[in-house]
Amino acid sequence: MATDFKQLLEKCEEYLRAGHVGKTAQLVAHLNLSRVPREWRLPLAKVCRRAGHTSLGLKLLTATVLSPQKKLSTVPTPQEVSEYAVLLQRNGSVDEALRILDKVDSKSVPEAELYRAFCYFNRWDYLSAIPRLEKYLAATPAGYAQLTGQVNLCAAFAMTRNHEQALALLAPAMVAAHAGGHRRLEANLLEISAQVRIQMDEPQKAENNLDRALALLDSLKVHDSVFIQKWKAVLQATRENSAAPLIALRERARSGRFFETVRETDLYSLKINFDQRVFENVLFGTPYVDYRTRVQRETGVRHLGAYTMYDGGGATSGTEGAPVMNLESGELDGREIIKAGGKIHQTLSVLLRDFYKPAKVGTLFTELFPGEYFDIFSSPDRIHQILKRARAWVAESGLPLDIVQDQSAYHLEINGPVVFKIALDRAPTDWFGIQARRAAAILSRDRSISGGDLKKALGMTEAEYKRYLKWALEEGKITRVGGGRTTSYKAA
Numbered sequence: 001m002a003t004d005f006k007q008l009l010e011k012c013e014e015y016l017r018a019g020h021v022g023k024t025a026q027l028v029a030h031l032n033l034s035r036v037p038r039e040w041r042l043p044l045a046k047v048c049r050r051a052g053h054t055s056l057g058l059k060l061l062t063a064t065v066l067s068p069q070k071k072l073s074t075v076p077t078p079q080e081v082s083e084y085a086v087l088l089q090r091n092g093s094v095d096e097a098l099r100i101l102d103k104v105d106s107k108s109v110p111e112a113e114l115y116r117a118f119c120y121f122n123r124w125d126y127l128s129a130i131p132r133l134e135k136y137l138a139a140t141p142a143g144y145a146q147l148t149g150q151v152n153l154c155a156a157f158a159m160t161r162n163h164e165q166a167l168a169l170l171a172p173a174m175v176a177a178h179a180g181g182h183r184r185l186e187a188n189l190l191e192i193s194a195q196v197r198i199q200m201d202e203p204q205k206a207e208n209n210l211d212r213a214l215a216l217l218d219s220l221k222v223h224d225s226v227f228i229q230k231w232k233a234v235l236q237a238t239r240e241n242s243a244a245p246l247i248a249l250r251e252r253a254r255s256g257r258f259f260e261t262v263r264e265t266d267l268y269s270l271k272i273n274f275d276q277r278v279f280e281n282v283l284f285g286t287p288y289v290d291y292r293t294r295v296q297r298e299t300g301v302r303h304l305g306a307y308t309m310y311d312g313g314g315a316t317s318g319t320e321g322a323p324v325m326n327l328e329s330g331e332l333d334g335r336e337i338i339k340a341g342g343k344i345h346q347t348l349s350v351l352l353r354d355f356y357k358p359a360k361v362g363t364l365f366t367e368l369f370p371g372e373y374f375d376i377f378s379s380p381d382r383i384h385q386i387l388k389r390a391r392a393w394v395a396e397s398g399l400p401l402d403i404v405q406d407q408s409a410y411h412l413e414i415n416g417p418v419v420f421k422i423a424l425d426r427a428p429t430d431w432f433g434i435q436a437r438r439a440a441a442i443l444s445r446d447r448s449i450s451g452g453d454l455k456k457a458l459g460m461t462e463a464e465y466k467r468y469l470k471w472a473l474e475e476g477k478i479t480r481v482g483g484g485r486t487t488s489y490k491a492a
Helices: 003-017 021-029 038-050 053-063 080-090 096-100 113-124 126-138 142-160 163-179 181-198 203-216 220-241 244-255 259-270 275-282 289-299 344-351 362-369 377-396 431-440 451-458 463-474
Strands: 307-310 322-327 401-406 409-414 421-423 478-481 488-491
Touching: 003 021, 003 038, 003 181, 021 038, 038 053, 038 080, 053 080, 080 096, 080 362, 096 113, 096 126, 096 362, 096 377, 113 126, 113 142, 126 142, 126 451, 142 163, 142 181, 163 181, 163 307, 181 220, 203 362, 220 259, 244 259, 259 275, 259 289, 275 289, 275 307, 275 421, 307 488, 344 362, 344 377, 344 431, 362 409, 421 451, 431 463, 451 488, 463 478
Parallel strands: 322 421
Antiparallel strands: 307 421, 401 409, 478 488
16 A cells, blocks of 8 residues: 555656646545555645645645644644645635744744745735745755745745846756756746846847747646736737737636736736726735735825725726625615624625635635634534525625635625725724724723713623623723722723
């Protein structure tokens, strides 16, 4: 059996380095988890991650890594913990992945630094990723692993416009990738080089790099070629001063589920033909602060409005008579139709956090159950139960909404006359956070009010008031004045 696993891993590695991700996925798809010994679970989990079988990779490692939380006797190795964390990152649980990686000593597991960088990539925070990648490379010997790190560092340099550093690293990395026969990595490096050349206004050099990259990839490498086609579309759109090539690519990217490419085509189209609706769609529909900063820098437009109206097709400046749901308060035209801060309200907020990318199960779990550990065997079912309740609420509300599953992710579809009022800087929609904002509008530091008056002003039941009061005092949100029947409260 051990020999079989060894042969399987060798074949998978051969496929992956050649860029045959689909063939690798087929090889591991039918693994019988109960028959995989522990010593083979980590290397197989790595293969699953690289082949896009994230759930299978998590299932291979969950029992071992979550053993301490479940008070079992198994002690996970730092390598198992690190791989589990990067699988969580791929599953959408980025915050939990970072929390886990922060406990790993990167001196014993240099890959932990690479995986931290991946988490920052998810947030479009490439500046924070750079020192992590440099630390990883300093501890990694020459070979395929170091070349992978160099590709990611080149990407980070390109995204932060560190042109000199990017080009200085790209040249030797491309030589090494070509010499090693790593066609996929070589194509990745050529694409990054083209991106840098576009930023430096050297379109011919960029075009040459993109053509070489495409020549390295066969027609099955859709994931890679879409990114190369993005830069070709940018070049063509700039040359023709027309957004048409970007619009065509947008449709292809959307149908292929390349959501970040869709976001990017919208941004680059703004640089050719500015459209306020598209601008607000990109700005309000992107939850990453660094990307929003980039949007305003590259378009030269600074949006000062605190809210936008979203109708599912993009941000719009007018409601056109449609009912308006305030996402922050959960009110429809000023009327409460959903329990503010409840799980259904939170679910709607998460589904509308990113207008481009559906929310993965891991993302939903992280947002709805903050601080809890994601368990691939039980957590997805908890999310599915909440989504079932949310769909039932949508049906009862009569609103033209639909919660749509997109493979292992979900998005909110708007199918009729309703718009959402959405804040640029979104406050948490948990129950306590909402009540704290309501209380802040009532309380002041100069004057205290009785508990009875506070409860009445907040419109809470006795149980809700006691629950909120305990939390607010512990969190330092309010201050108690006096005691007994004369107890009153004021802002902290």
